[in-house]
């Protein structure tokens with residue numbers, strides 16, 4: 409009988425998000441992990457790998473982590489999650505990271521093309537929509553094998569604030585955030601429900617507006633609290649949800665940045681919309697039917713993304 413080998417997960421960037429990705433991947437049994445970083449961070453990735461491998465005995469996890477500074481160890485990965493890049497500091501926008509993180513992405517995407525061209529690649533580095541665009545262009549990977557993680561996190565933040573406002577279980581909150589991973593993202597109140605009841609029947613407009621604002625500024629709120637960097641638990645868990653759906657062919661419908669080809673009248677840009685993720689990677693890109701006001705908000709978000717992407721030189 410043919411044996412199913414464990415999957416291999418390449419984590420590019422072993423910093424705050426990378427370390428949490430490695431821990432979650434092991435705890436969820438997704439596969440063996442290679443935690444890759446630049447030579448200057450060798451001790452950090454080797455240390456995190458050793459630390460996680462040692463905790464595996466406590467609960468009996470079977471997956472192993474290897475810390476590496478050699479792309480050859482990443483070769484043959486089934487899934488790659490990119491967090492290589494600089495996080496925001498207080499007062500910075502995600503767009504302020506473009507120049508420095510684009511340089512890093514050029515290095516990373518070129519290495520993926522060379523060492524792991526068959527991987528499903530999820531980008532987390534910011535500015536998200538521009539980085540995933542550059543990743544796709546440079547790596548030459550098929551469009552279904554490249555996605556950006558933002559929507560799961562933005563939606564999760566929205567759900568968290570709704571559950572807090574209502575004092576209800578977060579499990580019963582269904583919500584959707586569309587568009588770019590920036591201050592103009594579009595939380596879709598009209599499409600959100602709690603236990604099947606429309607959200608608009610449960611919370612007054614002023615409260616909903618406050619939740620929308622806090623969701624849009626959710627990343628900045630954490631940058632302001634941490635001061636030395638940005639969110640890491642939420643981004644890690646959100647990326648793992650996408651990787652898990654790919655590895656186990658779950659076919660979950662999750663909001664993510666995918667290459668649009670005419671949806672919402674947009675072509676050639678990565679932008680947040682619900683996608684189905686299964687063994688085929690991004691198997692479907694789903695268009696949400698919007699009213700005039702929602703369309704206008706989405707267009708505003710797209711113009712922000714377009715401005716950043718159009719300034720990318722490859």
Ligand code: APR
Pocket residue numbers: 420421422423424425426444445446449491492493494495496505509512515516532533534535637638639640643
């Ligand atoms: N190849 C691999 N890793 C790199 C490279 C590179 N060329 N350049 C930098 N790195 C590594 C850094 O050495 C660092 O360990 O990326 C790691 C980033 O980790 P953190 O600084 O802790 O940042 P983190 O909070 O994980 O966020 C990473 O994700 O959400 C975004 O805005 C965030 O762009 C940022 C990225």
